Amino acid sequence: MxxxxxxxxxxxxxxxxxxxxxxxxxxxxxxxxxxxxxxxxxxxxxxxxxxxxxxxxxxxxxxxxxxxxxxxxxxxxxxxxxxxxxxxxxxxxxxxxxxxxxxxxxxxxxxxxxxxxxxxxxxxxxxxxxxxxxxxxxxxxxPLSLATMAVSFLYNSGIPMDKEANKDKTVLIWGGATAAGIYGIQLASRLLGVKVIATASRKHHDYLKLLGANVVIDYHDADAIEQIKAAGEGKFVYALDTVSDASTWQSLYDATKGSSPVTLDNLLMLNAGNLRLDPSRDNDDVKFKQTLVYQIVPESQGPIGFGINANKDLEAKYQQFSSNHWASFLQQVRxxxxxxxxxxxxxxxxxxxxxxxxxxxxxxxxxxxx
Ligand SMILES: NC(=O)c1ccc[n+]([C@@H]2O[C@H](COP(=O)([O-])OP(=O)(O)OC[C@H]3O[C@@H](n4cnc5c(N)ncnc54)[C@H](OP(=O)(O)O)[C@@H]3O)[C@@H](O)[C@H]2O)c1
The missing domain is CATH 3.90.180.10 (Medium-chain alcohol dehydrogenases, catalytic domain)
Known part of the structure; x- marks a missing residue:
């Protein structure tokens, strides 16, 4: 056939x-x-x-x-x-x-x-x-955006699925209007119960707030970094760059200054070597992660690339999460x-x-x- x-x-x-x-x-x-x-x-x-x-x-x-x-x-x-x-x-x-x-x-x-x-x-x-x-x-x-956000927020972030414990935690999503960001905002706010600060063009602000973002800042504003720092009040525990180019990765790092410790994640394999590190910051308290959705796609689908191997632990955790939570979450997701x-x-x-x-x-x- x-x-x-x-x-x-x-x-x-x-x-x-x-x-x-x-x-x-x-x-x-x-x-x-x-x-x-x-x-x-x-x-x-x-x-x-x-x-x-x-x-x-x-x-x-x-x-x-x-x-x-x-x-x-x-x-x-x-x-x-x-x-x-x-x-x-x-x-x-x-x-x-x-x-x-x-x-x-x-x-x-x-x-x-x-x-x-x-x-x-x-x-x-x-x-x-x-x-x-x-x-x-x-x-x-x-599916791809949701699975990617599950890897970032439910695994890389290290934030437990405990809304009560997360009440005072804040996350930053740079690129709230990317497909990844739209699903990430919903996952972080609904499943983790953290405060979400996102960046996006102004036309998307109302929708992203409806999805659960507490504050949305236009990344085109000349003082966007200062606005984010003020909104974050030094409480960022996690920040994800869904755009992941050299400039957004730097912005994510700069906007989280004052929050310590903090973990920074991105979707295109960037790390500390791609940043101009600020010597006045305690950089030992900044952890770096890279989210790659293919890590939870079973090995039978072929090589992952980027010199990365399948992650059995992550795959098993995702499958457990998926069978316990996707059905109810997907009824509400937008x-x-x-x-x-x-x-x-x-x-x-x-x-x-x-x-x-x-x-x-x-x-x-x-x-x-x-
Ligand atoms: N590692 C992985 O497993 C994985 C998985 C999925 C995607 N990705 C990668 O992640 C990136 C996003 O993918 P996607 O499909 O979610 O993207 P997308 O929906 O195609 O992204 C489009 C959005 O990017 C936003 N944007 C562009 N420049 C921006 C900036 N400087 N600051 C903030 N927002 C900006 C725009 O927001 P406005 O409309 O607000 O201007 C636009 O709505 C891509 O590079 C993709 O290859 C990686």
């Missing part, structure tokens, strides 16, 4: 990423599920795999998908044929499996049940405001705005280019399989 997939054939320069090709439908090994795709979402990692030379020509593009469970591998509990699910996988590295194809093979623990999807709700191409996860498009928008492209695998080309050119703001790019 064969299926269609969009595979890398183009180049970074042309903006023409992929072409639709026929590939085989894999057998379903023990512990895995085969999911019939209904909707896809694009992530920056999909084009960055090409830019960083990690994705090669012929690899299937894509990391986020939502659809129906088509087949259940032996030994899998908790899923049955026909379940509505969303999943993230380490795509862009394999010629046989990625997210943007008809049938996606995925490890059961990396799959999330989305009972709240209304199958009759089909979002038309165009802009849609943020909302609940009640459509396949919304479900596709969530998505970014959704920009819906026209149906079909080829919309991946437009989606990746919008992300590469930095044209998204507080939104996820999603589209239907057909």
């Amino acid at each position: 064969s299926q269609e997939a969009i595979v890398f054939t183009g180049s970074l320069e042309t903006g023409q990423w992929g072409e639709v090709r026929k590939i085989g439908v894999p057998e379903v090994p023990a512990g895995m599920l085969l999911v019939k795709a209904v909707a896809y979402a694009a992530n920056p990692t999909d084009w960055k795999h090409v830019a960083l030379g990690m994705g090669k020509k012929g690899d299937v593009i894509g990391s986020d998908v939502a659809g129906y469970v088509e087949k259940v591998g032996s030994g899998v509990n908790g899923f049955k044929v026909g379940d509505k699910v969303g999943l993230t996988l380490h795509g862009n590295i394999s010629s046989v499996n990625g997210a943007f194809q008809d049938y996606v093979l995925v490890d059961a623990p990396a799959t999330v049940l989305f009972d709240g999807i209304d199958e009759s709700k089909v979002l038309s191409p165009g802009s849609h405001g943020p909302g609940a996860i009640d459509s396949f498009e919304a479900a596709a928008s969530a 998505t970014p705005a959704l920009t819906v492209l026209k149906p079909g695998l080829l919309s991946a080309n437009e989606a990746l280019d919008l992300l590469r050119l930095g044209k998204t703001s507080g939104e996820k790019i999603v589209w239907r399989h057909n």
